[in-house]
Structure formats: C-alpha cells, structure tokens
Amino acid sequence: MSVTYKHWYIERDADGLAWLWFDRAESAANTLSAEALDELARILAAFEAAPPAGLIVASAKSAGFIAGADIHEFSALDSPAAARALIARGWNTFERLAAARYPTLALVRGHCLGGGLELALACRYRVVVDEPATRLALPEVMLGIVPGWGGMKRLPALIGPAPALDLMLTGKGVDARRAKRIGLADECVPERVMENAARMLVLSGRPAHRLPLLLRLLNGPLKAVVARQARKQVARRARPQHYPAPYAILDIWARHGGNALAAEREMATILGSPTAQNLVRVFFLQERLKGFGKDGGFAPRRVHVVGAGVMGGDIAAWCALRGMTVTLQDQSVERIAPAIARATKLYDRKLRGDARQVRFALDRLIPDPQGHGAARADVIVEAIFENLEAKRELFQTLEARAKPDAVLATNTSSLRLEDIANALKSPSRLVGIHFFNPVAMMPLVEVVEGAESDAGALSRAAAFVRALDKLPLPVKSAPGFLVNAVLGPYMLEALRCVEEGIAPETVDEALVAFGMPMGPIELVDTVGLDIAVAAGKALAGEAAEPPKKLLDLVAAGHLGRKSGQGYYRWVAGRAQKGRAGTPPEGLAERIVTPLLQAAQRCVRDGVVPDADLADAGVIFGTGFAPFTGGPLHFLRQGGFARPGGAAVPAAVEAASH
C-alpha cells in the first residue's frame, strides 16, 4: 500500500496479513483524535476494496495500546451538534471495522481505555498481553459521559450485561487475566508469543466469542429486568441530579441498542448538565497534580520512616508496595510488629493473593528499631507522635546521619514546620509530606513548604509522592494546610447542628444529598473524636471551645469508629444509623459554607498557589463532590444560588470578590 498516513502505518506479511500499527504523531500515548479516526476510516475503506487475509491492530507505542478519545477535543466541544459529530465519527468508523468481511484482531498490550477498548471490541478477536500494565476499561462514566463509540452495544453482547454494566457504570478496569476469564479477551499470552498468537488466531477461522443462551436472553428480551436491577445499584452510589451519565448508559443500552446517536433525550440530559464539564475539569486538575516533581529526575529507592504507628506504619507499607526498600524505625520491634501485620493484609488485598509478590513486598519492609536505615535513605519521613521537642531532637539526629541530599520530611499535621526546622543546622532541608488516613485509600498528599524550605527539596518531595502513585499538592505551612483547614470548620459546623438537636443521621443525609461521599458526623467518628478535638485546637488555638457533646463523648472514652461508639454506634466497621429526618431548609448550605470560606481564605493567604489547586486539593483530599468541579468552581458557577440550591450566603459572596 503506497499511501502513507500520519498516525498509522501498515505492514503486510507473507501470509497476506495486514498489521495496522497505531502511532499517533507528536504524542507519547495513542489517543483517537478526529484526524486519527478519519485516517482509520480511510484505511478501512481501502481494505474493503482489497481485503487482506486478516487484520491485526496493534500499538507502536511503548506506553500502551490506546488511551481513549482525545480528551482535549472533547472538552473543547461547544454545541450539541459538535458533540453529535464526535460521537458519530467513532461510532461509524467502528461499525465499519466490525462489519469487515476479513477477520480482525486487536493485539492489546498496556492500557486499552475508552475509545481504545471500543476499537478492540469492534474486532472479531482480542489478544491481551499478560503484563501488570495491561488494563482494559471504559472509564467514560468517570468523566460524566458515555461509551458512545459502540462500547454500550458490544461489551454487553460480548461478556453479558451484568459484568458489562458493572464495568461501564463504575469505570473500573480489568487486567489481562481477568479480561480472558470474563470473555473480553480470546487469549491472554506472555509478550514473547504475542505476535505469533495474534497471527495464528486471526487466521484460525475460529468463530467469534458468543454468549450462552441465558446471557443472550438477558441482553435481549430480558434487558428491562437487568436494567431495573442495575438502576437500584447505581442509585445507591450516585444521584441522577449529580451524575446523569450512569443512568444514561443504562437507558441507552436497554432502549437504544447501545447507540447514543439514537438516544436524543439521554444525550441532551448529559450534555445539558455541567457534570461532564466539571468532571473533565477534575481530570485535568489531576493531571496537573501529577505534573509536580516531574523534572529533576529524582527516583527514590530507599525510604526511612520513623514512627510505626498507624500513619508511619502505613506510609512505610505503601512505599514498600510501590517497590522502594523501606526501613521502619520505632522504639522496639514490638511497636513495629503491628505495622507489619497491617502491611501483610494490605499486600494480600492489593496483590490479590500473589504470594510471591506479597513476600517480596514484605522483604522490602525492614524493621529497623535502631534506625540504621537513615544513613542511606533517599527520603526520610518522620511520623512520630505530635510533640515538638521530640520531633526537634529526632531531626537533629536524623540530619547528622542522613545523606546530604536526602529529603527530610515531617508528616506533622498540627505543629509548625518552622518550629521543627529551626532545630536543624540547615532548616531549609525540612519539608512537610502530609499523608491522609487511611494512606492506602487517600490519593492526595500535601507537600508542605516551610518559611525556609528549599525549592529542590520540595521538588524531590513531590517526585517522591509521585513515585508512590499519589497526587502531590504544594501547600504553604499554615495551620491545617489546605485539607484540614477546610474540613475543620465544616465538621465543626456539622457538630454544632447536632448540638442544636438535629439528629446526626439528618445532618449526614443532607450532606450526602449535597454530594459528599460521607456525611460529616460519620466522618468525625471515622477520624476519631480525640483527633478531632486535637485538630480543632491546632486550627483554632487552645482557647477554642469544642462542642460540649464532643468533649463529653471523648471524656467517656467514646472515640468513634475505633472504640465502637462515637456519635454513632459502630458494629463491624459500620455506623448503625437510624432513619434520617427531613433536613431543615438550607442545612447543607449552612454546613458547607464554612468549608467554602476556608477554601477562599487558603487561596487568599497563599496556602495554595491558586484556586484550581485548592479545588483539586479539596476534591482529592476530602472527596468533596467532584461533579461540582471543586468548592471554588462551585462558587464561581453560582454556588447554592443555582437551581435546587439556596441563595449564596452573603459572607461567601463578599469573600469571593
């Protein structure tokens, strides 16, 4: 074939097979831009005229197969007509691929997301390469949109509606082996035989994977039953006024054969809601956080963690899971032992029972009661109890033992970084690396700049956070940094409402209805009531008067989830809640407003560099309703004055100008 393409190239082999390599120009990863899709359509047209013996689609990028649609093109859409054209471009091209008279196969290695998976689904066969990086997903729902290029049509037809809806409604991915197990892939093979497997399978004449009769019924006449069941499950996780996309996916699958172009009403709902734009905004905010610490080439291999309590132990365990060699120091082996037991549980879960990998992760987590590891560590994280003198003394010893270029970091949340730093010979070496509990779950880590912190040390700290696959948020040393500074007043206001006699269940329900992942009272119970009192003092000073009920509960030893009793009674890790009452008018607004004000204050005082990063930090650090695009974006969009909300409180209005 003499035609050359910008993003694709074609190789013919002796068997008459065409290998179609996707190599998007000027990009490290393959995304399906309009141009790339148009070229693909032209290539398919040419093949229709002169069919090859078989077609294998593969990626020429080392990064993976295809990362999906070009999200920049999507975010630039300015009209329903433009959106419709974008959907039609992919839908029609993949319909054409699916209709090919010659056998087609996608050779999937690395990420295969969104439009990439929809392309693979349009092929007759799929071969996936058995590597940890191989991941297949339709994550559109996380951006508030739907898999409109055939995913909603072909995935349920290939693997059955229940698992397909689960993947599409959660956006969760599957690895190579699971892809094979659920029938998404025809073969799961090691890299060394992938080309051969692709070649043999595409020429095999094997019939395409077909669902058993029962599943065909569920994907046909019984669709309505399945959809009703799935709708109930979705309703438990997301409310349609916040997140219309999962409901649209269900409807388009059940009523329109998965064709978004035929679903005018559903698409209008999605495109009419700000959710998609806001979720795309959140996606780009996340990309921005991922960029911190990128330059400088700092690749930490050895980490020393001092303090094997819940935070320190879990930080150490996470570092070892991410491949670093970790020495974990505490006063005795007995204090370190519970951290090892917790790490074992974490590894069993994260590594899905791969006993060898669990063993190797545990090998990398070395108990170090004498603190020998400090001398060769690239990063030292202090996570001992919050006592200024103890921390100052510790950092004096650490500074003397550490390598000159090692990152010295404290995980303190309540002490002033500068008060610790000035115990060092070079106070500029100290930075804050503030993790959130539970470490394994929380994506955000605050990288704290003290008055004297060195820029290089901060950049290395951010790179360390990235190496842990967490999101670094640069913040200035100030009480509560960003996340606790916004959470504190929010939780306090919620506790005041309970003080005034509103049931905790009612308070929590009002905030969940607003879009929070967990109600504030349940959050206080989860964090621990003692911690909440201490955090309140750290934020507002010793003179601050915590709510009386909070103090009474703490005095009675009711510390929340960990003690089995707080504002709620806890059984097996679950709060025992009664029925929520009808929240008084404006309850959510009253409780969220202090958070919004605190976020504004943090931007004004320079705790975070800008409003976007404040939004990113509050979303990834607190779970603040992502569909809003973040607290400050929410205010800019009209806040509670939007339809369904109340008027913007005067205080917020004033503060935002």
Added chain:
Amino acid sequence: MSDSVYIVDGARTPFLKAKNAPGPFAAADLATAAGSALLARQRFAPDQLDEVILGCASPSPDEVNIGRVVALRMGCGQKVPGWTVMRNCASGMQALDSAIANIRAGRSQLVLAGGVDALSRAPLLFSDAMVRWLSGWYAAKTAGHKLAALRRFRLGHLAPVIGIMKGLTDPIVGQMMGQTAENLAHRFGISRVEMDEYALASHRRVAAAQDAGHFDAEIVPLIDRDGTVYRHDDGLRRDASLEGLAKLKPFFDKRYGRVTAGNSSQITDGAAWLVLASEEAVERHGLEPLGRIADSQWAGLDPAQMGLGPVHAAVPLLQRHGLTPNDVDAWEINEAFAAQVIACQRAFADADWCRAELGLADAPGAIAGERLNADGGAVAQGHPVGASGARIVLHLLQRLRRTGGRRGIAAICIGGGLGGAMLVESIAGARG
C-alpha cells in the same frame, strides 16, 4: 597488599525450635530477614557486594540455589552472584571458607556469607514403591490400563519417608547421627548422667547469656505475617533439670542407649550471616571490623566417629600457629550431642588416642571448661544444620569482643565423617 580476611559484622535470626509442623518461616524467609537487617546497617549498599554465599543442607525443592534466591530478595540486585554450598552440618562454615578463598584469591572484596536451614519444613517424601506406582498410573492411557494400575495400588505405598531422618542417617555406615554419638560414648566411657549434666549446663548457660543480653548484638528479631515477634532462641528450657532429663528414653539406640532427645541438639529453624571483607574493602568503605579470620582447616575421619571432627580439624590449626588449646581465649564447639562434645574434650586429653588417630607424641590437653561454649550451645539453642557453623563463628567473635579475648576457635562436627575449624582474632578497640 595483605591477604587478611576481615569479619565486618554479622547477624542471625533467633533459632526457632521445630514443633512437629512447618515453622512460621521458610529457609529463604529466615535468611532474607536476617540479611536485610544486617545489610541495612552497613556503610555500603547491598549491590556493592561481590557475592553472596549461603550454606544450606536441605534447601526446599523450589529454591535449590537458595543463595541466589535470597540475594535477590535482599535487594542485592541482579548483578551480584549468589550461590549455595553444602557440607552438611558445616554448610555455613563452608560458606565462610568459600568467601575467604575468593577474597584471598582476589576474586572478591566484599562477601556476605552464612548459613540457613528450616528443618521444620523438611519434606515428607513418597516411598520408592509409591513413585514407581505413580509413574505407572501416569503412563496408563486407557481405562483398562488405569484399572490395572489401581489394582496394583497398596495402602502401604502411602507411608511417607521422613526427609530429615534420611538426612540424619549416614549413607556409608548406615547409622543415624545419634548412633555415632553412642559410638563415642562407648569408646570414651561417657555415662548418661555426664551427658545430662552437660545438657543441663548448656540450658543454664544459654539462660544466663540471654538474661545478660549476650545474644542481643547478634540476633535480629523476626516478625511474622500476623505481627508475632520472635526475639529469642526458643529451644531453651529454663525448667530443665537432671530429674527431667533422666526421664527421657534413649532415642537412637532404643532401650539400651544413652543418647536422648534431651542431651542432643534440637531440630530447629534459623539463619546466620557474616560480612567478610578484604583489607582493601575495609579501607575503601571505612569499615570497622569485629575481627579477622586467621586460618581455617577441614579434616576427614571415620564416619562412625564423626563427632570427633572438631579435634581432627582443630589440632592442625593449633600446630600451624604454635598454640595449645588453652592459648586460645575462647572456644565454640558445636553441640551436636552432649556426648560428642565430652568426647572431644576426652580426645584432646587422651595421649593414646592422639597418638593413634593424629600421630601426636603428646595429647594437647582438654580445653579449660570456662573457655568452651561459655554461653551454651546447640543442645539448648538448636542446630539448624546449615546455619550452625556460621552462628558459632559469629558468637565467638561477640564473646571475644565482650571478654576482651584475642584468639578464638570455632569447630564443628559434620555428618559423614568430617570436621571443620576456624581460628579468629578479635580486633582490639574496634567499635567502642
């Protein structure tokens, strides 16, 4: 350039007594845990080692070259060679000697060497009859053949062969190790009471040394998956008594023998490591050695008398350096059996024996009691076969350092009729 070989540091796991079930750690787990902690406190990085040598008498079938497995698990990197040596009970000492040889030859500068065994995880094996039946079963292709194979099956085929009993039986003379100890008791007229008294002393010495913290510098506590901490050698019986020991039945020569489980070393899991370095490596990395290995010696003898191996190996060492047993400040002779250590002492003092067996004009004389195994030994601590040779060298250096002694010999008897011995010298004033 000097051809001195320095011992920079060392560490071991607590020795964990086998409790008739697989212990909490596999051999490679033990070696990795002790080795990682040891390497974490060095001034060099694990990938600066030239090689890792691990002695192991019974590696499990899935990690036969356990030295390489452990080197990788400790994070030494793919480029550091790791290998395994086997000389039965002296496998750990052989690892040290192999390191010495390579350092002296200039092939290596910095070596991690030691030994390990997890005897609690010794396998149960199929009998030969069962293996033959299985191969017939797998070869049967048709239902008829399968049926015929089934008819040939006998329940007795299922009786397992206990791997460790095979390992502890000499294949040449067909005697169990305990029976070779009975031979020595017979030859030197050692009574049951003498053995039990020796065993009791071993327990008391280990107890006193534990209480005084004499093992703290060498033991790396272990933590298992459940967060249980293993801090001490757990074979120690603080309630051991002569009366209690006297009640035990002879194990190896039933009814008429004298060697019991109580006056033998225990079946145990453990690992021990030393860091060995050339003078050049000591200078390059600014290391502060514990001591120096001055010399080593291997000897062969009648397999049925294997317990005298320490004498056969130590005498040439003493001769080469112009020493008598009591010129040596501290001795560690591995306590495979109480009878065997007592026999070594008798042999050292027995002019006839020394003339007949070693061709000496005079007996060198017994080792003064307080110089030998002052902190007890394998009768109380256990004998994880591959680890013991490294453990006694490590502990010998710790003893010399503590007592201000200069010279020490560690010696070990080896199943199959061998003995090994190492002469070490402490380095005064090292490490405060």
